[in-house]
Amino acid sequence: MILDHPTKFAHFLLDQAIRPGDVVIDATVGHGDDTLFLAERVADFGQVYGFEIQKEAIETCADRLTKANQANQANQVTLLNQGHERIITALPPELKVQAAIFSLGALSPDSFEHVTLPNTTISAYHQILSRLNRGGLLVFVVDPRFNETQEEIDYLIADLSRLEPTNYQVTHYKAINADQGQVLAIEKI
Ligand SMILES: C[S@@+](CC[C@H](N)C(=O)[O-])C[C@H]1O[C@@H](n2cnc3c(N)ncnc32)[C@H](O)[C@@H]1O
Numbered sequence: 001m002i003l004d005h006p007t008k009f010a011h012f013l014l015d016q017a018i019r020p021g022d023v024v025i026d027a028t029v030g031h032g033d034d035t036l037f038l039a040e041r042v043a044d045f046g047q048v049y050g051f052e053i054q055k056e057a058i059e060t061c062a063d064r065l066t067k068a069n070q071a072n073q074a075n076q077v078t079l080l081n082q083g084h085e086r087i088i089t090a091l092p093p094e095l096k097v098q099a100a101i102f103s104l105g106a107l108s109p110d111s112f113e114h115v116t117l118p119n120t121t122i123s124a125y126h127q128i129l130s131r132l133n134r135g136g137l138l139v140f141v142v143d144p145r146f147n148e149t150q151e152e153i154d155y156l157i158a159d160l161s162r163l164e165p166t167n168y169q170v171t172h173y174k175a176i177n178a179d180q181g182q183v184l185a186i187e188k189i
Contacts, residue, residue: 006181007103009173010139011037013185014099017137018042022098026050027084027124028116032061034101036068039077048077049091051084051124054114057107084124088131097131100138104153105146115146118155125156125186129168132188144181153182160184 003009011034018024020043026035029052038048052058058079065077080090084102091097102125106115121140128138140156142149160170169189174182 003175006141006143006173006183007033010101010141010183010185013139013183014038014101014137015041017099017135017187018046019098020044021046023047023049023095024098025087025100025128027087027100027102027128028052028104029061029079030054030057030103030107032057032064034103035061035077035079036064038099038101039065042076044076046076049087050077050079051082051087051090052079053081053083054107055081083120085120085127087124088127091131095131096133097128098133098136100125100128100132102138102140104140104142105149109145116149116152118152121152121156122159129163129186129188134188136188138186140184142182144179153184156184160186 018041022042023046024038024042026038026048029035029050035048035050042048058081062079102121104116106112125138132138142153163170167189169187171185
């Protein structure tokens with residue numbers, strides 16, 4: 001399938017932006033699918049910062065990194081059990097970021113206790129933009145199973161539409177004949 005799952009499409013976009021050695025952020029680690037992808041892309045000498053509020057999820061991700069026999073990559077992945085709304089305080093001062101991903105919603109469609117929220121998502125993405133390189137990319141992925149996230153998407157789109165077009169290109173990818181999830185992408189120009 002060419003027009004694949006939104007996560008695959010988001011990874012395809014990130015692939016265009018990330019080079020070995022880059023610094024990148026996974027703002028919603030969960031079980032670590034995106035973290036593993038990012039760790040592989042930045043290679044041994046890049047860095048991944050991952051944020052997740054659920055301790056068990058962070059532990060699962062750490063186990064997966066180890067089991068994937070990515071010993072070197074485990075060294076360059078910093079997993080933080082804290083909300084992404086405090087991203088800026090967790091990054092070394094002056095550190096520039098090449099790419100970031102938010103996977104919105106919750107870990108599973110029936111566990112909405114730890115769902116992402118509009119205010120914290122918006123605060124976090126502005127913090128990342130303040131550190132994003134020119135040519136850097138920030139993506140939001142919405143899995144089709146998380147319809148409840150639409151309210152968050154609506155807030156997010158309203159905020160994204162106010163970004164200065166001379167500094168940022170913002171794009172929305174969404175099927176128009178089915179509910180197959182969506183991807184929002186910001187490129188700093
Ligand atoms: C859709 S899941 C992420 C899936 C993940 N990328 C994966 O590969 O498994 C969203 C995750 O965001 C986390 N989350 C919710 N609010 C958060 C916040 N303020 N900061 C960091 N993580 C948060 C949830 O605990 C949940 O694990």
